[in-house]
Amino acid sequence: MPVETQSLEQQRAYTQDEAFEASVKYFKGDDLAARVWINKYALKDSNGNLYELTPDDMHKRIAKEIARIEQTYPNPLSEEDIFSLIKDFKYIVPQGSPMAGIGNPYQTASLSNCFVIGNPGDSDSYGGIMKIDQEQVQLMKRRGGVGHDLSHIRPKGSPVKNSALTSTGIVPFMERYSNSTREVAQDGRRGALMLSVSINHPDSEDFIDAKLEQGKVTGANVSVRIDDAFMEAVKNDTEYTQKYPIFSENPKYSKTIKANDVWKKIVHNAWKSAEPGILFWDTIINESVPDCYADLGYKTVSTNPCGEIPLCPYDSCRLLAINLFSYVENPFTKHAKFNFNLFKKHVAVAQRIMDDIIDLELEKIDVVLEKIKNDPETDEVKATEYNLWLNIKKKAEEGRRTGIGITAEGDMLAALGIQYGSEAGNAFSLEVHKTLCIEAYRASVYTAKDRGAFAIFDSEREKNNPFIQRIKNEDEKLYFDMLEYGRRNIALLTIAPTGTTSLMTQTSSGIEPVFMPVYKRRRKVNPNDKNIRVDFVDEVGDSWEEYVVFHHRFKQWMEVNGIDSNKKFTQEELDDLIKQSPYYKATSNDVDWLSKVSMQGAIQKWVDHSISVTINLPSDVTEDLVGELYLKAWEVGCKGVTVYRDGSRSGVLIANDEKSETPAPDALTAFPTKRPEILEADVVRFQNNKEKWIAFIGLIDEKPYEIFTGLVDDEDGILIPRWVTRGLIIKSKNEEGNTRYDFQYKNKRGYKTTIEGLSHKFNPEYWNYAKLISSTLRHGMPIDKIVDLINSLQLDSASINTWKNGVVRALKHYVEDGTAAKGHVCDSCNSENLIYQEGCLTCTDCGSSKCG
Structure with a gap:
């Protein structure tokens, strides 16, 4: 019996209440899952009209589109077969962009979850750097997460042939790309960015420290690409030579460092703030099947924002998860067992569906290209965006990369009565992932038999690749079939985080324990x-x-x-x-850390891309332990690793045991009792009710100490060039002997420009409140508490309330990421689990984000 679907003309619109009521029933009372589905994945037009009542409607939409592609190939899957596998989020779950975008006529967006960009020849000219900035923004507006590497940028102090004479190095460009990310938001979804750099780069230490500066590089994740030679130098406590260009035989610049000095800085920063992440780059490159085609444009240069997909420039990937819990028969009983036969069958279909999704993505890219053509801007303005999508289309069409992963690993093991992190648990997980790998590759080979191999497939290039050799040793027949028929996809597998997906599967997330x-x-x-x-x-x-x-x-x-x-x-x-319960001693905070690293390393050998996994540590662990875990991760063959120490970013869920909420005595900032005569200062611009506003924020140790803010006004002399983001606030006396605060910045020629008397440039009413707020800042009250305090002020006039909102927006930039936002409720799902993330209130339950 065919799945019932409707044409767009026949579709009726539903109210939010109708969809919510029906979806809560669908999710058996889980209102959070219902709200997440409605807000992120239900079909809706630009006016917010809903055209799907429950996820059944979404799954019918997706099944119909995939079946349409299937009809263009031999032995097609039916719409009914596809629907039966994806309905109820039970077996096969397209993730994120594919779920929202397949069959969606209202949104001109890609189906890809993630992209990596870069310049041919690793150009570090201003033109090349600005081109990347524009490409990054263009991708983010289409819902894609983006990664790119900065190792090609010449180090600080290098000679350049322009008026600057010497290079500013990597960090200013980190800030540029980070700020661009913060400017992009789509449907409550913020842009996601990964910035990476090689440890061989002479500025890598500055890169490592950049995010510890409060308010800097808040729009990006950062990871360091570490090579084996550096790790050997760390183990042996020897020196290491950094070069520019990196790893050059004839570098323009080089310097020798003590490897352990930089290593300790990486470890300290990760212990303190969970960043930078580490990418074991030689392992990534040596194991990478696409890098067998590096000379044809498939040289891996960076990863997506969560690190699970290393990619070459302009390649992209779409994600799909297989729900492992659903293959456990008689869960939580003594008769529980994992149905490997059904699992193998479904892996084959999932890989085929992923290949169909590539064709759907190519159609989407054609729509994007057509839209760009028809946009009213000049061809000159549109050229970068248009060429970007042409490059992405070429890579998708030529390599046909897929991203099959899993979710519910923790629940699968618990349902089988096996403790996550135990020796038995690690062994069983390894068997599942090895099976997934072999069956996905088998499906790609047999799909190539019907549909043709990816365009540049060459078995001779791949024959010595360790990953391909592993497949040969495990299943020789599969290997020789691959030699005969080729393979449909250049690379196939990943293990991504499955945040909102796991809310709808109602399982543990990805490979993580509960x-x-x-x-x-x-x-x-x-x-x-x-x-x-x-x-x-x-x-x-x-x-x-x-x-x-x-x-x-x-x-x-x-x-x-x-x-x-x-x-x-x-x-x-x-x-x-x-x-x-079988969850005892098997949660994120229980699992033995070294065991989890070993598990990741063993499973990584059967995942051709990478694994997104976090090692959760209690707050009292030492920095030495973090270093030990990083070293172990390299030794066991992990491609990357992230640690999260409890308390390094504030959490939002309440543990069952009661804990004091009173901050420790050292939680307050120790500011000097007397205001220094000169302060470093940030300039923050924003809009209030379409009016342009500006804030000058005096800093001590990069923490806010005082604030001046108000309307930008030409006549009063507050208007300063937009490129000015930093300067000094200088306390001085005027001719009458009264205190005044001047702002001073350097123009592009290095000359100083001074704006006199900040306290007199703005409305006097603003100034009185600013003194009050500056006083609380100087006494070290946490920024999030000051934000709440300002929000609670009951002010009389509309103008002063507008000013109040502006101060809040300016100060939110300095709230540490991860700080719990108590007393706030999510507009989308009514959850109280909100945190500050990059200056915005972000819901950890449904993912929606609100700035302002």
Whole structure:
């Protein structure tokens, strides 16, 4: 019986309430999953009209489009077969952009989740650098995450043939690309950027330190490309030579460093802030199948923002996850087993569907190109964007790269009664991923038999690749079939994070263990309402109800074992429940760290791209342990690794055991009691109600110490060039002996320009409030608390309230990423689990982001 679908003309629009009610029923009462689906993936036009009532409608839309592509090839899959595999998020789950974009006529966007860009010949001219900046923005507006490498930029102080005479180095361009990312937002989704640099680059130490400067490079993830020679120098405590161009036989510049000095800085920064991440570059390149074609344009240069897809310039990838939990028969019972036969069958179909999605992506790119052609700008203005998409189309068409991964690893093991992180758990996970690899490659070979190999396939080029050799040793027949028929796709596999996807599969995320099987959430309540329980009153007097949330599969374990999940449990009863369950000692904070690194290294040998995984550490671990884990990751063959130490960025979920919320004495910033005569200062520009505003923020140790802000005004002399983002605020006396604050900056010729009397340039009413706010800054009150304080001010006039909003926007830039935003509620899903991320309030439950 065919799947029922409707033409666009027949589609009716649904209200948000209709879709929410139907979707909550679909997700069996899970209102968070329902809101995430509606906000991110349900079909809607630019006016917000909804054309899908539940995910069933979305899955019919996707199945119809994939079946249309299937009809163009021999032995096509039917629409019904495809729908049966993707419905209910049970087996095969297209991720992110494919889920939202397939069959979507209302959005001119790519189906690719991630891209890497770069310049031929690694040009470090201003033209090349600005071209990358424009390409990055153009991709982000089409919903893509972007990565690019900065190793081609000449180091600081190098001679250049322009008026500057010497190069500024890497860091200013990190800030440029980061700021461009912050400017791009689509449908509540912020741009995502990865910046990388080789440890061989003489500016790599500046790159490593850049993100520790508060308010700098807040729009990018950063990772260091580390080669084996550097790691050997670290192990042996020897010197290492950095070069520009990197690894050059005849470098223009070189310097010798103590490898361990830089290594300790990397480790310290990662311990302190979870960045930079590490990319073991020689492992990536040596294991990379696409790099067998490096001379044909497939030289890997960087990764996507989460690090799971190393890519060459202008290549892209689409993601799909297989829900491992669904292959466990009789879960959480003594009869539980993993159905490998069904799994193998579905992997083959998933790889074929991924190849179909490439054809759908090529259609989308043609639509993008046509739109660019028809845009009213001149051809000169449109040239960069148009050529960008031509390059992306060429790579997608020629290499046909896919990104099959998994989700629910943690739940799969728990359902089988195997402890995540144990020796048995690691062994079983390895068997699953080896099976996934072999069956995906087999499917790509047999698809090539029907549809043809990717355009540049050459078995001779690949014959010595370690990954291909591993496949040959595991399944010789598959290898010889690949020699005969070729392979449809240049590379196939990845393990990506599955944040919102796992909310809809209602499972653990990606390869990770369950974060917490039981946790508490807080819901803001009106204490005067009937039948309301107040469990917590915060520092500003707001009332909150706390309620227990069970992880979906933990709840399933309870039901299998006859435990009533609706019961009101005491903390002791909850602790006892967890001890009885297969999730005991198997959560993110329980898993043995070295075991997890070893597991990642073993599985990496069967993943041709990379793995996105985080090693969670308690707050009291030493920097030496972080260094030990990084070293172990290199030794066992990981391609990359990220550590997260609890507290290095503030969390948002409440642990079940009660902890004091009072900040430690050292949490307050130790500012000098007397205002220094000269302060470094940031210039922050923004708009309020279409009016242009400016803020001058005095800094000590890169932390806000005072603020001056108001309307940009030509007549009052506040208008300064847009390229000015830094300067000095100088405290001085005027002719009458009164204190004044001047702003001074250098123009492009190096001459100083001074704007006198900041305190008199703005509305006097603003100045009085600014003194109050500056006073709280100087006493070291945390920025997020000051933001809340300013927001709570009840001010009389519209103009002063507009000013208040401007101050909040300026100060939010300095709230450390990951800081919990207490007292705020997500507009999309009503969750209270909001954090500050790059100056914006970001919901950790549904992913929506709000600035302003």
